[in-house]
Amino acid sequence: MRRARASFEPERTGSAIVVDQMSESFPASGGARHADMDEIYAEAEHWHVNTGNETIHAKRIPGRWRTIKWLAASVWLIFFLGPYLRWDGRQAVLFDIPNRQYHLFGATVLPQDFWMLSLLLLFFAILLAVATALAGRVYCGYFCFQTVWTDVFTLIEEKLEGNPAQRRRLDAAPFSLKKLRTKAIKHLSWALIGFITGFSFVAWFYGADKLWRDFFVGDANVAVYAAVALFTVGTYVLAGWMREQVCFWLCPYARIQGVMLDRTTVVPTYDEGRGEPRGRMKKGETEANRTTGDCVDCSQCVAVCPTGVDIRQGQQEGCITCGLCIDACNAVMDKVGRPRGLIRYASLDEMEGKHAPPMFARPRVWVYIAILVIALSGIIYGLSSLTAIDLKVLHERAPLYVQLSDGSFQNKYTVKLLNKTNEDLDIAISVEADVPVTVTRLEDSIPAKHGEVTPGILFVKIRRQDLSGESVPLTFVATAQLPNGSEIKASRESAFFGPTQ
Ligand code: SF4
Ligand code: SF4
Structure with missing residues (x-):
């Protein structure tokens, strides 16, 4: 664990200036503030750091980072609503695993376009590395499904069972019908959210409409019921029972993040130089006669921490960079009339008063950005060059050519047509060349089932007098009409071979 030291640097915001002015009049209104602090000190005894052997009941308080956390978490609404989005009359995004098609x-x-999936995974892996290098476990604090679901589960717990002190009392209370009812409602609500999570997940793969039709009448297959059950139980256990202990003790990302951070990484940091020596406020103490630092040792930063970390011990692997301790400490600083920012987003260099280079001046950031751009360009190229039909042409090698009785030469080709649409198509094949060619033994069109590869054989003939060299470049063109009247095409280069001249 590292400890940050810094000289005192008050936060220069409008509200901080007001607070600063208030601190001048602290003795006059000190009684009220001491009353507030007495209350906070009374509950401080309950807050201690996470040892992994008890449930963390974190306190909820409003604040800037709490609001940002909710806004970031709302991105997950896409997970629930996405399967109901329509595009061209069907589900906009559907991972149709049984038919091995992804719409x-x-x-x-x-499947043959899966190189794009590799690029997509690379893109998100690098994005995670960039975010961690710049702002620590910011993904964990604001976006990770484990923290977001846990946040919702504990919100429900608070609505039903009350604040952390009331929850602890209820946990310790003997069995009663009221306790049974409250706990039952809570666990049923958790299980329901788990079920909705599993149902929504499966809808991305099975199709939302079909899932609603099949699931409740028992027509869905076993894998669907198993997946929903697994997600329901998994969500209930991970977000309801294990919650912050997953972030603290189980998540592998917490273990590897240490190698991604450096002295310039901006994370919630306790300003030790300003806060120490910490000490509780005493009756009759004024700003002029106090002998302690700005930390009033109220433990509010520990109280609100969802993983039960004491940020005053320095940056540590249990910290998910959520910023809630910043909100808590700022509220306390407002109460006692001291400037905000005793805990704030800052790098170690910044805390030690060293020059912190701007983000764009760090070579590592540019390397990460370059990899992101390359991966993203590949994905965009891949998506923009996707065709509705795919054509492969294989030239028969044995024999390479045959001479016909009229003196012309003939080559044999096997074409393979992949129909990527949702319709069965009749696909016509034509051949283009710089010399006259005749295509023989080919039906007018090849019937190609949707999602399948259909082979076909054709022969190309060129007259002897038109063969100017050993080979002639050919372009095979596959053409089909879609039910809506639009035409789709795919082409493939090949060659015609004749005798050595
Ligand atoms: S120490 Fe602060 S930033 Fe880190 S997890 Fe706890 S509340 Fe969030
Ligand atoms: S850092 Fe802030 S919230 Fe934490 S104990 Fe000190 S004054 Fe209280």
Whole structure:
């Protein structure tokens, strides 16, 4: 664990100036503030750091970072609402695993296009590394499903069972019908959210409409019921029972993040130089005669911490960078009339008064950005070049060519047509070349089932007098009409071979 030291630097905000002015009049209104602090000190005895052997009942207080946390968490609404989004008359995003087709806003991605998935994974891995290098476990604090679901579960717990002190009392209270009813409602609510989570997850793969039709009448397959059950139980256990202990003790990302942070990483940091020596406020104490630092040792920063970390011990792996301790400490600073920012987002260099280079001046940031741009360009290229039909042409090698009785030469080709649409199509094949060619033994069109590869054989003939060299470049073109009247095409280069001249 590292400890940050710094000289005192009050936060220069409008509200901080007001607070500063208030501190001048502290003795006059000190009685009220001491009354507030007495209350806080009384509850401080309950707050201690996470040892992993008891449930953390974190206190909820409003504040800037709490609001940002909710806004960031609201991104997860896409997870629940996304399967109901329609595009061209069908589910906009559908990962159709049984048919090995993935529909993304009208584009169909088949297994052979999976190189894009590798790029997508690379993109998100690097994005996570960038975010961690710049702002620590910011993903954990604001976006991770474990912290977001836990936040919702504990909010329900608070609504039903009360604040942390009331919850602890209820946990310790003997069995009663009231306790049974409260606990039952809570656990049923958790299980319901777990079920909705599992149902929404499966809807991305099975199709939302079909899932609603099949699930409740028992027509869905076993894998669907198993997946929903697994998610229901998993969500209930991880977000309801294990919650912050997952972040603290189980998550592998917490273990590897240490190698991604450096002295310039901006994380919630306790300003030790300003806060120490910490000490509780005493009756009759004024700003002029106090001998302690700005930390009034109220433990509010520990009280609100969802993982039960004491940020005053320095940056540590249990900290998920959520900023809630900043809100708590700022509220206390407001109460006691001291400037905000005793805990604030800052880098170690900044805390030690060293020059912190701006983000764009760090080579590591540019390397990360370059990899992100390359991965993103590859994904965009891949998506924009997806065709509705895919054509492969294989030239028969044995024999390479045959000479016909009229003196012309003939080559044999096997074409493979992949129909990526949702419709069965009749696909016509034509051949283009710089010399006259005749395509023989080919039906007018090849019937190609949707989502399948359909082979076909064709012969190309060129007259002897038109063969100017050993080979002639050919372009095979596959053309089909969609039910809506639009035409789709795919082409593939190949060659015609004749005798050595
Ligand atoms: S120490 Fe602060 S920033 Fe870290 S997890 Fe706890 S409340 Fe969030
Ligand atoms: S850092 Fe702030 S919230 Fe934490 S104990 Fe000190 S004064 Fe209280």
